[in-house]
Structure formats: C-alpha cells, structure tokens
Amino acid sequence: xxxxxxxxxxxxxxxxxxxxxxxxxxxxxxxxxxxxxxxxxxxxxxxxxxxxxxxxxxxxxxxxxxxxxxxxxxxxxxxxxxxxxxxxxxxxxxxxxxxxxxxxxxxxxxxxxxxxxxxxxxxxxxxxxxxxxxxxxxxxxxxxxxxxxxxxxxxxxxxxxxxxxxxxxxxxxxxxxxxxxxxxxxxxxxxxxxxxxxxxxxxxxxxxxxxxxxxxxxxxxxxxxxxxxxxxxxxxxxxxxxxxxxxxxxxxxxxxxxxxxxxxxxxxxxxxxxxxxxxxxxxxxxxxxxxxxxxxxxxxxxxxxxxxxxxxxxxxxxxxxxxxxxxxxxxxxxxxxxxxxxxxxxxxxxxxxxxxxxxxxxxxxxxxxxxxxxxxxxxxxxxxxxxxxxxxxxxxxxxxxxxxxxxxxxxxxxxxxxxxxxxxxxxxxxxxxxxxxxxxxxxxxxxxxxxxxxxxxxxxxxxxxxxxxxxxx
Numbered sequence: 001x002x003x004x005x006x007x008x009x010x011x012x013x014x015x016x017x018x019x020x021x022x023x024x025x026x027x028x029x030x031x032x033x034x035x036x037x038x039x040x041x042x043x044x045x046x047x048x049x050x051x052x053x054x055x056x057x058x059x060x061x062x063x064x065x066x067x068x069x070x071x072x073x074x075x076x077x078x079x080x081x082x083x084x085x086x087x088x089x090x091x092x093x094x095x096x097x098x099x100x101x102x103x104x105x106x107x108x109x110x111x112x113x114x115x116x117x118x119x120x121x122x123x124x125x126x127x128x129x130x131x132x133x134x135x136x137x138x139x140x141x142x143x144x145x146x147x148x149x150x151x152x153x154x155x156x157x158x159x160x161x162x163x164x165x166x167x168x169x170x171x172x173x174x175x176x177x178x179x180x181x182x183x184x185x186x187x188x189x190x191x192x193x194x195x196x197x198x199x200x201x202x203x204x205x206x207x208x209x210x211x212x213x214x215x216x217x218x219x220x221x222x223x224x225x226x227x228x229x230x231x232x233x234x235x236x237x238x239x240x241x242x243x244x245x246x247x248x249x250x251x252x253x254x255x256x257x258x259x260x261x262x263x264x265x266x267x268x269x270x271x272x273x274x275x276x277x278x279x280x281x282x283x284x285x286x287x288x289x290x291x292x293x294x295x296x297x298x299x300x301x302x303x304x305x306x307x308x309x310x311x312x313x314x315x316x317x318x319x320x321x322x323x324x325x326x327x328x329x330x331x332x333x334x335x336x337x338x339x340x341x342x343x344x345x346x347x348x349x350x351x352x353x354x355x356x357x358x359x360x361x362x363x364x365x366x367x368x369x370x371x372x373x374x375x376x377x378x379x380x381x382x383x384x385x386x387x388x389x390x391x392x393x394x395x396x397x398x399x400x401x402x403x404x405x406x407x408x409x410x411x412x413x414x415x416x417x418x419x420x421x422x423x424x425x426x427x428x429x430x431x432x433x434x435x436x437x438x439x440x441x442x443x444x445x446x447x448x449x450x451x452x453x454x455x456x457x458x459x460x461x462x463x464x465x466x467x468x469x470x471x472x473x
Contacts, residue, residue, distance in 0.1 A: 006451040013054055013454065014427075014445045015416050016047045020063035020071075021438070022417045022428030023410035026312040030379065033312070035412035040067070043415060048074050052081065056090045057458040059097040060465035062437050064430045068097050069109045076126070077118045092466055095126050103136070107144040110151035119154060127155035138180050141166060143201055199224045214239040226250045230259060248278035249285075254431035256282050257323035261315045265348055276347055283323070283330040286433040294332040294371060298364035299325050300357060301339045301346075302376035308351035318351050320408045321375040323432035328373065338364045354382035357420070358390055365394065370401055373435070377409040378418030378426065388421020395423045404442040406435065 023040045027033045044067075047055045059071055072094050075082075082090055098106055110127055113119075131137070131152055141148050141163055149167045152159065159167060162178050171188040173181075184201065186193035191209045194202045199220050206216040217232070217239050224232070229246035237243040248256055260268065260275050268275060307318040321339075325346060329335040338360035343349050357380050364372055380387040394400035405426040407417030419426040425445035427438040444454050 009051065010444065010449075010451040010454055012047065013051060013058075013451075014441060016043050016055075017058055017061055017063065017441055018426065018428040018445075019043050019410060019416045020058060020061075020067035020428070021430045021434065022064075022408055024064060024066045024313070027310040028313065028409050028411075029306040029308070029310055029317075029377065030409075031412045036410060039412040039415050040070070040410070044070055044074055048078065053083070053086045053090075054455065054458065056086070056093050057462050059093045060458070060461040061441075062430075062434055065101055065105050068101060069105055072097055073109060073112060073118070076113065076120070076123045077116070079120050079122050089462070091122060091126070093462065095129065096466055098126065098130055103140055104144070106130070107140065107147040107151070110154075111147040114150045114154035124155045127151055128157045131155070131157055138178060139198065142180060142184050143198070145170075195219050195223065197223070199228050217244075227255075230255070233259070249281060251278075251282055252431060253279065253282045253286050253323040253327050253433055254320060257319040257326070257432070258316060260347065261319050261322060261349070265350070268348055272345075272347055279323075279326045279347075280330065283326040286327060287331045290433060290436050292327075292331040292436045294328060294335075296334045296368075296370045297328050297332040297336075298367055298369035298372045299328055299335065299337045300360045300364050300372065300374040300376075301325060301337055302355055302357065302374075303339050303341055303343075303349055303351055304353055304355040304379075305351050306355065306377050306379055315351065317375075317377055317408050318349065320429065320432055322346060322349060324373065324375050324406070324435060327432045327435060336364070336367055336369075355380050356382040357387035361387060361390060365400060372401060372403040374403065374405040374420070374424070376405065376407065376420070378405070378407050378411065378414075378420055380420060385421070388419075388423060392421060392423035402443075402446070404439055404446075406438050406442075 019040060023036060025033060025037050025040060028036065055071065056075055059068060075090060075094055098109070101109070110130070113123060113127065131148070145167065162176055162181055165173050165176070166181055171185045173185060176182040176185055180197075183193055183196040187197055187202070187205045188208070191211060194205050194209065194211070194216075197205070202220055202223065203216075206220075217236050221244050224244065226246050229244045230251065233243040233246075251259075256279055260279065301321040301324070303318060303321065307321065308314070309316045309318070325335075325337045337346060339346065339349065340356055340360055341353055342360075355376065357374065357376060361372075361374070391400060391403060403424050405420050405424050406429045407426055408429050409417060410428065411418040417426050417428040425442045427442045427445065429435065429438050440457070443449065444457075449457075
C-alpha cells in the first residue's frame with residue numbers, strides 16, 4: 001500500500017523531472033526570465049534537500065542542458081551531504097553528465113565553480129579529469145581561453161606543454177609548435193591565417209582586421225560546422241546573396257522544425273518537397289535511435305499565438321508541435337494531426353489566434369485513437385479551462401484513451417509546465433524526440449506506479465546512462 005509520504009515523494013520527483021525538461025531560465029510568452037529563475041532554483045533546492053540520491057539520478061533522464069548544469073553545480077557545492085553509499089554513483093553521474101554537456105555550457109559551469117569558490121577534493125578531481133582528458137583540449141584552450149585558465153587554476157591543474165605559454169603570452173609568443181596555437185598567434189598579424197581557424201574563433205579576429213563581412217563569410221565557409229551553417233542562413237544570404245548549405249540529415253527533428261517555421265510561407269511553399277523529405281528523414285532516424293513504437297495515435301497540436309514563443313525562444317513551442325507530428329507519424333502504425341485552427345498543409349503552419357483545444361480534442365476522440373498526445377503551453381483560453389473539463393468527463397465515462405499533455409513551456413506560477421487539469425497528466429518536454437521518455441514518466445504521473453517502481457525505473461536509466469563506466473571521485 002502506498003503511503004502518503006511515498007505519494008508526495010513521487011509527485012515531487014515527477015514535478016521536478018517535468019520542470020527540468022521544459023525550463024531553461026529564459027523568457028517565455030507569458031513569463032519573464034526572472035520569474036523562471038526564481039521558480040526553478042526553488043525546485044532544485046527543494047528536491048536536493050529532500051531527495052538527494054533521486055536528484056542526482058535525474059541526470060540520467062535526458063533533461064535539458066541548463067538543468068543538468070544546475071544539478072552538477074549543486075551536487076558538487078554540497079558534497080559533504082552525500083551519503084557514503086551514494087558517493088560513487090553520484091560522482092559517476094556528475095562526470096558523465098559533464099562530459100555530455102556542450103563544451104560552452106561545460107566551460108561556463110567550470111568557471112562558475114571557480115567564481116563561487118566550490119573547491120572541495122571531489123570537485124578538483126572531476127575538473128582536472130575533464131580538462132586533462134578532453135579530446136579537443138587545444139581547441140577549448142583557445143576558444144574558451146579565460147574560462148579554461150580560470151577552471152584549471154582553480155582545480156590546481158598544471159599547464160603542461162604549450163598551455164602555460166598560451167595563457168601567459170598568448171599571441172605575443174614568438175612561435176608555437178602546436179598547429180592551432182600557431183594559427184591563432186599568426187592570425188593576430190596576418191589576415192590569411194584567420195581562415196585556418198574554426199569559424200567561432202576566426203570571427204573576432206576578422207573584426208580586428210576590418211575584413212568585410214561578405215569576404216570573411218565566403219572564405220571561412222569551409223571551416224563552418226553544420227549548426228553554424230544553419231544559424232547563419234540569414235546572415236550569409238544578406239552578405240553573399242545566397243545562404244550557405246547545411247546538411248539536414250545531421251539535424252534533429254526539433255532543430256530542423258525550428259528552421260522550417262522560421263522561413264517565410266512563400267519559401268516554405270517553394271521548397272515544400274525538400275523540407276518535407278528532410279523532416280521525414282530526420283524523424284525516421286530519431287525513431288530508430290529511440291526505438292519508439294506507437295499504435296493508433298491522435299496528436300492535438302496547439303498553434304495559437306502564444307506558440308510563437310518569446311524573444312529568446314522564437315517559435316520553439318510551434319516547432320516542437322510540428323516536430324512531434326512528424327516524429328509520431330514515423331513511429332506510429334497510424335497517426336493523425338488535429339491542429340487548433342486546422343491547416344491543409346502543416347508544413348506551412350504558423351502561430352495565430354486564441355487557444356481552442358476542445359474542438360480538435362473532440363475530433364481526435366471521434367477518430368477513436370489508442371493514444372492522444374496534446375502539445376500545448378496549457379493556456380487553454382477559448383473558452384478558458386474547457387479542455388480540462390472535457391477530459392475529466394470523458395475519463396469518468398471511460399470514453400477517452402490514455403491522454404498525455406506534453407508542454408514545452410515552463411510556467412513559473414505553476415512551478416512546472418502549466419497543466420490542463422487533474423484528469424490528464426502533464427509532462428515537460430525539451431525536444432520532440434524526448435517523447436518516449438515523456439510518455440514513460442507520464443504513465444507514473446497518471447497514477448500508474450509507486451515510488452519504488454519509479455525509483456527502479458530511474459535505476460535502469462542510470463545503468464544505461466553510465467553504460468558500465470567505473471565510478472568517479
């Protein structure tokens with residue numbers, strides 16, 4: 001029998017996991033970054049203080065980078081409180097999560113540890129191991145020179161090889177044997193050497209040499225990564241008259257959908273076959289990676305004006321709805337998309353109007369699916385609250401299959417993604433390809449498991465996440 005304490009613990013953990021998928025501390029359509037920060041910090045402190053071992057295991061759940069960095073920082077800053085029997089697993093989770101963070105996020109975290117004087121023995125060991133074993137150590141030493149130097153000094157990591165000279169003399173050294181260091185040095189004096197560097201390093205030096213933007217972009221294009229090419233579509237089109245090409249096959253469904261919804265409708269229409277094929281291919285690859293399989297699925301997708309996002313997350317909610325439609329279609333035996341404000345071609349979808357979820361929900365239930373997935377920010381306002389009432393009635397009468405509300409937006413008032421009502425579980429989501437994880441946790445949120453079963457599910461995720469790695473300090 002589940003006790004009240006276990007039920008509260010299960011609900012607390014699910015609330016925190018859901019928030020860690022959705023919240024990035026950035027402005028949303030209905031809330032500012034300050035409110036976001038206050039709410040997510042409270043959740044981190046609360047779960048860390050009450051469920052430390054479970055708090056660390058959330059690192060294995062695929063949450064977003066922002067919250068992974070927050071968990072790593074807080075675990076390292078409070079190392080004295082870890083129970084001896086959990087220390088090895090916690091250290092392994094911290095180090096493996098740090099390895100998987102994007103380099104810029106990881107270096108920012110290491111600099112924060114130094115700034116806030118988190119300098120216990122375990123922190124120093126993990127930072128030294130991370131900086132000492134990095135496969136791209138030379139690149140990071142140049143690209144994140146200040147943060148790398150601060151973190152290494154803080155962890156008492158000796159500067160071997162030419163690192164000491166790079167951090168002390170920089171481009172004033174006479175010559176380096178390390179090719180990247182030497183290109184970096186020469187680029188301060190010779191414009192031609194700029195184009196031997198990665199784009200992210202070369203850009204600032206091009207400005208120093210007053211290189212015209214169109215000249216720089218044309219010459220540096222071979223050195224750009226696929227994501228840099230994607231981000232610079234508009235800039236290169238303005239400077240060169242044409243956008244540099246990127247490889248859609250290397251993008252996730254969500255990243256590709258963000259690009260698609262950013263295009264003018266006329267361009268989407270002209271490139272419809274190309275964009276549809278790219279999204280279908282990306283979704284199929286994501287399904288193979290996640291091994292997702294569904295039956296007959298109805299997707300109720302919110303394209304109201306609030307799905308246009310914020311100045312920091314432009315059109316992201318709309319893009320996640322579009323990517324979810326393609327992902328589910330690739331994984332399901334049969335799928336139908338029911339948009340608020342129906343559109344004959346979802347590839348041309350845009351954000352418009354109020355949020356009426358009841359109409360597409362009724363159409364979806366009439367189709368008699370096995371699973372209903374609702375993608376919405378939860379602000380059901382046309383009329384207010386009716387979607388939750390409809391789902392409560394349908395559930396009470398046994399007329400509704402398992403329904404999951406996935407919400408890509410964190411609501412600081414709700415301390416999580418805003419729910420539609422008690423009758424439908426709500427889970428936060430980072431990317432459309434996280435849907436299988438959201439469904440798994442949504443079943444627990446629907447009352448389909450005990451705290452012990454949820455802990456066992458986390459144990460399995462930890463084992464898969466670590467992949468047999470040895471525990472770290």
